Amino acid sequence: MATDTSAYEEMIKGLWxxxxxxxxxxxxxxxxxxxxxAINAVVMGLATFxxxxxxxxxxxxxxxxxxxxxxxxxxxxxxATFVTVVDYSLxxxxxxxxxxxxAFIPLIVANCMILGRQEAFASKHNVKYAVMDAVGMSAGFMxxxxxxxxxxxxxxxxxxxxxxxFGANFEPWVIMILPPGxxxxxxxxxxxxxxxxxxxxxxxxxxxxxxxxxxxxGDK
Amino acid sequence: MDNLLWIFISTLLVNNFVLxxxxxLCPFLGVSGQLETSFRLGLATTxxxxxxxxxAWVLNTYVLIYAPYLRLISFIVVIASTVQFIEMSIxxxxxxxxxxxxxxxxxxxxxCAILGLAxxxxxxxxxxxxxxxxxxxxxxxxxxxxxxxxxxxxxxEINNVPALIKGTAFNLIIAGILSMAFMGFAxxxxxx
Numbered sequence: 001m002a003t004d005t006s007a008y009e010e011m012i013k014g015l016w017x018x019x020x021x022x023x024x025x026x027x028x029x030x031x032x033x034x035x036x037x038a039i040n041a042v043v044m045g046l047a048t049f050x051x052x053x054x055x056x057x058x059x060x061x062x063x064x065x066x067x068x069x070x071x072x073x074x075x076x077x078x079x080a081t082f083v084t085v086v087d088y089s090l091x092x093x094x095x096x097x098x099x100x101x102x103a104f105i106p107l108i109v110a111n112c113m114i115l116g117r118q119e120a121f122a123s124k125h126n127v128k129y130a131v132m133d134a135v136g137m138s139a140g141f142m143x144x145x146x147x148x149x150x151x152x153x154x155x156x157x158x159x160x161x162x163x164x165x166f167g168a169n170f171e172p173w174v175i176m177i178l179p180p181g182x183x184x185x186x187x188x189x190x191x192x193x194x195x196x197x198x199x200x201x202x203x204x205x206x207x208x209x210x211x212x213x214x215x216x217x218g219d220k
Numbered sequence: 221m222d223n224l225l226w227i228f229i230s231t232l233l234v235n236n237f238v239l240x241x242x243x244x245l246c247p248f249l250g251v252s253g254q255l256e257t258s259f260r261l262g263l264a265t266t267x268x269x270x271x272x273x274x275x276a277w278v279l280n281t282y283v284l285i286y287a288p289y290l291r292l293i294s295f296i297v298v299i300a301s302t303v304q305f306i307e308m309s310i311x312x313x314x315x316x317x318x319x320x321x322x323x324x325x326x327x328x329x330x331x332c333a334i335l336g337l338a339x340x341x342x343x344x345x346x347x348x349x350x351x352x353x354x355x356x357x358x359x360x361x362x363x364x365x366x367x368x369x370x371x372x373x374x375x376x377e378i379n380n381v382p383a384l385i386k387g388t389a390f391n392l393i394i395a396g397i398l399s400m401a402f403m404g405f406a407x408x409x410x411x412x
Binding site for chain 2: 025028029032033072073076077080081083084087088102103106107109110111112175178179180181182183184186187188190191194195198
């Protein structure tokens, strides 16, 4: 039972506390490049999900046989194999989105978040934990992609998943779907995230303080 | 010749790798604290970019026509081993250069601008000379972005920035403003 809770813990930490984008600031390149619409962001998130879970599974299954000296190259080859699978599947299944994402599908290989998880986690834990961790981390990555993609599409096009939201009177902020919008939106999202974490910490401190006071008062 | 100049200027300014294509953001946000180091890192990256363009051209012309699905895997393996090789040879040939570049070389392997360059050059069907020009332009653009960012960051070091925004959020907003400025170059070519 105890192992189940900790496996769950490994999964849940990627969503918020150790979120790969907001907290660790990893995987910035795909994060900014493909989030000009919500649907692109979701497809990119799913592709990263597949690659990260697949390679974490393989790396942790074969960890006994991977020599220490060449481990990084082997991880990269494993990741590149999964990315090739994703690249060709997307080309066959969703050709229009594949065309829009363009060179950024192959560039998943260079996403430092994926290599980082292999080195820091999958190579040291068993298959179950490695897969749980990969699921959590890529879900966290997907949440961040989705948040950024939605904000940029709503403000930049006035639509969400291609559905018009504000009618004809809305003047879209074109800058939002252009490169500067990506930097600015992510900067502001990070700011919001920092603010929220800080506020939560203060709240918890206050709760701890008041309960201590209550305890002391009760003692009298 | 006209074409080559166009490729160089457009990768340097209009389609700047960092500010328009979002490639190489990790060093751009992470290592841009000081002007001197950023400049050196930019030069080292340019060097690796040119070598990579050469390798990508050789692979594309002689190997990958027989097995296009191996493109990604062979690119990444070649890049990683080339960087390793360059590191070893610089260490052997010029210890003083190694001292100034040394720490940056491993960092460059994880720079997605390198792989991005190889993929973009292939997708656009560049030949050898065009590919090398493209690499030079990309390297110069990367160096330019790094140096500008480092200069701004050095200046803001003494400013009174709220604690909450300090760090990555602040750097991203600076990058956004820089990127906006670079969009002004988009009108440089009437043909684009």
